[in-house]
Amino acid sequence: MVGGGVRSHQNEQQQDDDENEEEEAGARGARALVVGHYCHDLIRLHAGREVESLGGSVSYVTNILDALGLHSTVISKVGSDFSYASATASHPPTVVDAAKTTRFYADFTAGKDRVLRILDTCDPIHPSDIPSDLTDHAIGLAVGVAREILPETLRRMAEVSKLVMVDIQALIRTVDPMDGTVGLRNLCETVFYDFLEEISFLKASTLEAAYLDVEEVRQRTCVIITEGKNGCRVYERDREFHVPAFPAQEVDPTGAGDSFLAGFSAGLMRGLSVEDAVLVGNYFGSVTVGQIGVPGFNDEHLQAGSPMSETSMSPLMFPRIFGCFHTSNPDADAFPCLRFPETWWNIEKVF
Numbered sequence: 001m002v003g004g005g006v007r008s009h010q011n012e013q014q015q016d017d018d019e020n021e022e023e024e025a026g027a028r029g030a031r032a033l034v035v036g037h038y039c040h041d042l043i044r045l046h047a048g049r050e051v052e053s054l055g056g057s058v059s060y061v062t063n064i065l066d067a068l069g070l071h072s073t074v075i076s077k078v079g080s081d082f083s084y085a086s087a088t089a090s091h092p093p094t095v096v097d098a099a100k101t102t103r104f105y106a107d108f109t110a111g112k113d114r115v116l117r118i119l120d121t122c123d124p125i126h127p128s129d130i131p132s133d134l135t136d137h138a139i140g141l142a143v144g145v146a147r148e149i150l151p152e153t154l155r156r157m158a159e160v161s162k163l164v165m166v167d168i169q170a171l172i173r174t175v176d177p178m179d180g181t182v183g184l185r186n187l188c189e190t191v192f193y194d195f196l197e198e199i200s201f202l203k204a205s206t207l208e209a210a211y212l213d214v215e216e217v218r219q220r221t222c223v224i225i226t227e228g229k230n231g232c233r234v235y236e237r238d239r240e241f242h243v244p245a246f247p248a249q250e251v252d253p254t255g256a257g258d259s260f261l262a263g264f265s266a267g268l269m270r271g272l273s274v275e276d277a278v279l280v281g282n283y284f285g286s287v288t289v290g291q292i293g294v295p296g297f298n299d300e301h302l303q304a305g306s307p308m309s310e311t312s313m314s315p316l317m318f319p320r321i322f323g324c325f326h327t328s329n330p331d332a333d334a335f336p337c338l339r340f341p342e343t344w345w346n347i348e349k350v351f
Contacts, residue, residue, distance in 0.1 A: 030269045032065055032072040033134065033161055034058050035153065036143035036170065037122055038093050040083060040103040048109055054084040055104060057143035057167060060258035061265075062091050064284050068266050073137065075129055077122045077148070078102075099123050102146045113207060116182040118175050124148045127156035137161040139265050143258060144170030151191045155198065163200040165265055167257065168208050187212040196220040203261050224264070224278070226257055231282055234274065243278045246286035260285035 041055030058076050065072045074091035079100040082093070100120040107115040125148050140161030142149050149170050158164050171192040174183040184207075187193055196202070199221045204212065209225045217223055218235040226232045231245040263284035267277025 030070065030138040032061075032070065032265060032269065033075070033130070033137040033140040033157060034061050034065075034072050034091075034143060035075045035125060035130070035141065035149060035157060036061075037102045037125075037145060037148050038076050038078050038082070038084065038088060039145060040101050040120075042103070042105045042119075044105070044107045044109055054087055055145075056102065057145055057169075057258040057261075058091075059084075059088070061141055061143055061262040064259055064262035065266060066090065070266055070269055073134060075125055077125060077129075079120075079122055094129070096123050102148070104145070117180040118146055118182060119180055121146050121175075122148065124150055125153050126150060127152050129153070130156050130160065135160050138163065138269050140164045141261065141265060142166040142170050143261065145173075147173055147175070151195065154192065154195055158195075158198040163268065164198060165201045165203065165261055166199050167261060168202055168204040168212070169257075172208065172211050184208060184211050187217070201264075203257065203264075205257055222274070226260055226285070228256075232260070232278060234278060236274075241275065243275065243282055246283050256285045259287070 036058040037056050038059055039055035041053050042050060043053065044050050056076070058074055062072055062074060072091065074093070076091075076093035077096050077099070078093045080095055080097045082095065082101045085092070099122045102118070102122045103120040105117045105119055107117075125144075127150070130153070137160055140157040140163070142154055142157060142164065144167075147170075154164075154166070168187065171190055172184050172187055174185050175181070176183065196217060197220055201222045201224060202217065203224045203226065206225060206227050209223075212223075214223055214225070214235055218240075219237055222237075223235040224232055225235070227245075229245050231243050233242045234240060260281040262281075264277045264281030267280035268274075272280065
């Protein structure tokens with residue numbers, strides 16, 4: 001009987017190990033569907049200096065997913081004038097010869113909030129642009145910047161993705177026909193309002209949150225409001241919670257929300273809870289604002305903040321959370337700042 005009990009325990013342990021391996025294999029094979037246009041960005045910084053860079057939420061999102069070794073499929077359109085073909089070679093857009101690449105001018109010198117203008121706009125993304133053989137994505141990210149994602153395209157994303165993340169700017173932006181100035185309208189005034197049940201998570205900035213009824217929308221989908229240096233707040237149907245930000249020296253705030261959404265999605269793809277995935281999103285948002293344009297990553301990013309401080313945070317404080325990108329990621333060396341010594345695994349600082 002004793003021997004039989006040992007064999008039974010060993011079988012159960014083997015079964016648990018097999019299930020864990022299957023989960024890790026599933027995480028490695030998980031794929032995100034990222035929909036939105038690459039752009040040409042001309043940015044006027046606070047000091048008055050102007051810089052040109054690759055833009056579009058899709059560029060920030062894929063940059064982080066790639067760094068974490070997570071696979072993604074990109075659906076994007078550009079014109080024949082696109083200047084960043086080599087930079088987007090791993091996720092090439094569709095080139096529309098008769099169109100121009102979407103082009104933005106972002107002015108951060110005009111006051112507290114940036115003034116954003118669209119100078120050129122590429123063709124919209126249709127449901128047929130998502131190939132029929134693309135199915136069963138772990139997460140679909142609707143990250144349009146210039147109204148390029150149509151309602152029927154968002155519905156198509158919901159059909160092929162287990163979860164759908166939407167940046168509200170893709171739904172509520174308006175464009176002045178005279179000078180291209182970007183504005184916002186109330187979510188309830190858009191055709192997308194009827195799609196909320198098909199959206200898993202809706203992200204908005206503090207400014208954008210003024211254009212939706214949070215109490216009403218949270219009954220239909222999870223709302224995440226990013227608050228810059230104050231972190232973010234999550235509104236689910238029956239609860240809400242706040243997650244603080246990581247310390248950052250802001251240089252260029254462009255793409256911070258996109259990077260948050262990418263980090264958050266990556267956390268969910270790795271099996272983290274919403275609370276923990278939000279922390280990952282906050283970290284990548286903080287890294288992004290410290291650089292101009294699409295950010296790069298190195299070992300120094302891990303050292304930001306003091307892990308013993310009560311007023312600043314670092315990934316070092318959360319090995320249980322950030323460590324998942326090392327243990328189950330076969331390409332972990334592509335993102336060395338998320339590699340953790342084995343001795344850290346005994347530290348359990350629960351957020």
